[in-house]
Amino acid sequence: MTASTLGVTVVAGFLGAGKTTLVNHLLAHAGGRRLGVMVNDFGALNIDEALIDERRDDLITLSNGCVCCSLQGELSSAIESLLAQRAGRLDHLLIECSGVSDPARVVNVLGYPRIRARARLEGVITLVDAALDREALAPALRHLVASQVEHADLVLINKVDLVDEARVTALEDALLLPDSRHLRTTQAALPPDAVFLPRLSTQPAKRPRDGSDGAATSLEALGLRSLSWECEGAVATQPLRELLDGMPREILRFKGVVRLDDGRRLVLQRAAGRLTSQELDASGQGGSRLVFIGEQAPAPWAWLAHRLECLAS
Known part of the structure; x- marks a missing residue:
């Protein structure tokens, strides 16, 4: 892998865990980095209109060099299109998964030869709402949340300010793997250097490498x-x-x-x-x-x- 390839961080997590909050936080603290952001719905990013240089149906260009792209249609095509148009003008790419998707699918797509020649996976960050009641979820949804955590290089237990210590600890005990790297956060305020400086994947990755697409993620399959x-x-x-x-x-x-x-x-x-x-x-x-x-x-x-x-x- 050459240094000229674009670093990619995948942001995953169940519904309402704080994924978009994290993306907003990283955009606001880009520190001069030109970020590409792929999201299912960039309408939720709350981008300051004063920062927008150009707006098209599926792309927003910001005055600080960052780009926000709507992740619609075929995932591999969307990634290839952004790389073809913007890769030379970006320093890092963030891909925000939907709340009912498994990051394994994005990881596998990034491994396609035609994509990995231009982009390198630097890590998967999975957010978990500290107030998540796993037992109240249907079995398919519990499996999805577990798979999102299993495929992560870093897990953020988010919104810890909204629950007590005992509940946070119980969630960590029930959900995290013994060797999961994790942090507790409020408002998904992860220090940007934790994403952009050292590469998360320089440590042995904990996520499965079996090539599977992880848990079922169609709405019907999840009930x-x-x-x-x-x-x-x-x-x-x-x-x-x-x-x-x-x-x-x-x-x-x-x-x-x-x-x-x-x-x-x-x-x-x-x-x-x-x-x-x-x-x-x-x-x-x-x-x-x-x-x-x-x-x-x-x-x-x-x-x-x-x-x-x-x-x-």
Whole structure:
């Protein structure tokens, strides 16, 4: 492997573990490094509009040399396209997996000869929500979380400020492998040098090398379904509050941006039963967009569809 190949770090973890928070943190503390970021939805990155030099359907170029690319379609094609267009202008590439994917798939793709000639895997970082209730997950989801940890070079037990020491320790005992390298973090505040300076994979990698794609990751196989909702106009505050207050527990995760009728724009996220919000620049473009994922039971989705109709009216 030559020094001219682009270093790649894969960011993995279950729904709501803090993957996008980590990516945002690394973008904000790039230290002059020109980062490429591949995500399933860069709308959640909350990029400061003042930093954007160019915006296209699937690519955002920032004034500090960083690039954010929407990871849609065939994974290998998306990686090859970014490498062909931008590799010479980037110092490092971050690939954020979806919350229901196994990093083994990305690791295998990075091993394709035509890709590894231009990119080298420097490590897999898996985030775990410290409040994760593994026992409440269906068996397929528990297996997915275990596989995400098993394939990691570094595990971040994130949001440790939200639970007590006993719960964090119990999670570590239940989930980590005996030789797992791990850190505890708040707001996914991993020191950037831990990613960019020494190479994570210089130590013996703990993840399996059997060439498998890891755990099942299709929504159907995991017993999940998803729903995307968009609204061009403003959203009334009271119907939104009723939706948030009554969200069924079967809806495991949602996130998105809403434009309220009082002029505010908010990023909303819910994971592990916790709702967080962040106010954005009200002058930003776009309406409201929310993505939900949860168990397949029909009743919660019927309730959600009704509430979303009220939200848009």
